[in-house]
Amino acid sequence: MPYALGVPLYANTAPLYRFLKPNGWTLCHGVPAELNRMVLSGEVGLSLVSSYFYLEHQEELGLLPDFSVAVLGRVYSVNLFHKGRLQDLRRIALTTESATSVELLEEYDGVLLIGDKAIRAYAQLLDRLPETPHALPTRFGEVAVVDLSMLWFERTRLPFVFAVWAYRREAPPPLELVRALRRARRQGLARLGEVAEAEARRLGIHPALMEHYLWNFRYHLEEPDRLGLQAFAEALGLTFSPSYYPG
Numbered sequence: 001m002p003y004a005l006g007v008p009l010y011a012n013t014a015p016l017y018r019f020l021k022p023n024g025w026t027l028c029h030g031v032p033a034e035l036n037r038m039v040l041s042g043e044v045g046l047s048l049v050s051s052y053f054y055l056e057h058q059e060e061l062g063l064l065p066d067f068s069v070a071v072l073g074r075v076y077s078v079n080l081f082h083k084g085r086l087q088d089l090r091r092i093a094l095t096t097e098s099a100t101s102v103e104l105l106e107e108y109d110g111v112l113l114i115g116d117k118a119i120r121a122y123a124q125l126l127d128r129l130p131e132t133p134h135a136l137p138t139r140f141g142e143v144a145v146v147d148l149s150m151l152w153f154e155r156t157r158l159p160f161v162f163a164v165w166a167y168r169r170e171a172p173p174p175l176e177l178v179r180a181l182r183r184a185r186r187q188g189l190a191r192l193g194e195v196a197e198a199e200a201r202r203l204g205i206h207p208a209l210m211e212h213y214l215w216n217f218r219y220h221l222e223e224p225d226r227l228g229l230q231a232f233a234e235a236l237g238l239t240f241s242p243s244y245y246p247g
Helices: 011-017 032-041 051-056 099-106 115-125 148-156 175-190 192-203 207-215 223-235
Strands: 003-007 025-029 046-050 061-063 069-071 078-083 092-094 110-114 143-147 160-168
Touching: 003 011, 003 032, 011 069, 011 115, 011 175, 011 192, 011 207, 032 046, 032 160, 046 051, 051 160, 051 223, 078 115, 078 148, 110 115, 115 143, 115 192, 115 207, 143 148, 148 160, 160 223, 175 192, 192 207
Parallel strands: 003 025, 003 046, 092 110
Antiparallel strands: 046 160, 061 160, 069 160, 078 110, 078 143
16 A cells, blocks of 8 residues: 555645655545544554644654744734633634634634634635735724734744644654655745645635745744744643654
């Protein structure tokens, strides 16, 4: 059977696999919770997994040392939509439904959306796209948008790592696959405009907004990202003791 590579179908992962050319392996798509389970069980050999899941299972999982899905500051896709003051919120809806879930603000104090649904919901609130991303608003009439990644940055001054590539320690991925992932990432970032246009069409949002959304990400697990991952582990009461892929 071909080697299985787990990839969530989110816009923010597209630069990592858009130009990946399968050669003895196959892509297995799923939501993060499914892929987390599948890499731990060995159903997929290597997968993007949530940083929380990785930190919980460090003793069983190895880590690619130079890959991440991280952001320093606003991420635009982990958004709490709410009315009134943040400190007054009592009932928050956690939903995986469509972007129209923001309409739940009629019965809840806030709605938390993540991933593609969050960026699509944010885009639908914009009546125009400002010339600079620094002018992107965080309030739309009565509705405010709190970016949870920005709250993390304000607290720690560090990036937040959302996902990493992980595998079972006793079964590291083939070196040629890791090299292919590095080549695909180089192409994805070099041709980010193409990736952004394709993802914008898929989600039905403005290509310029998608382009800014994607160029905002940090995909290399550099030292600031490792420090952010360590700070997240400490916030969870865990230690950060990774076993890095040797190749």
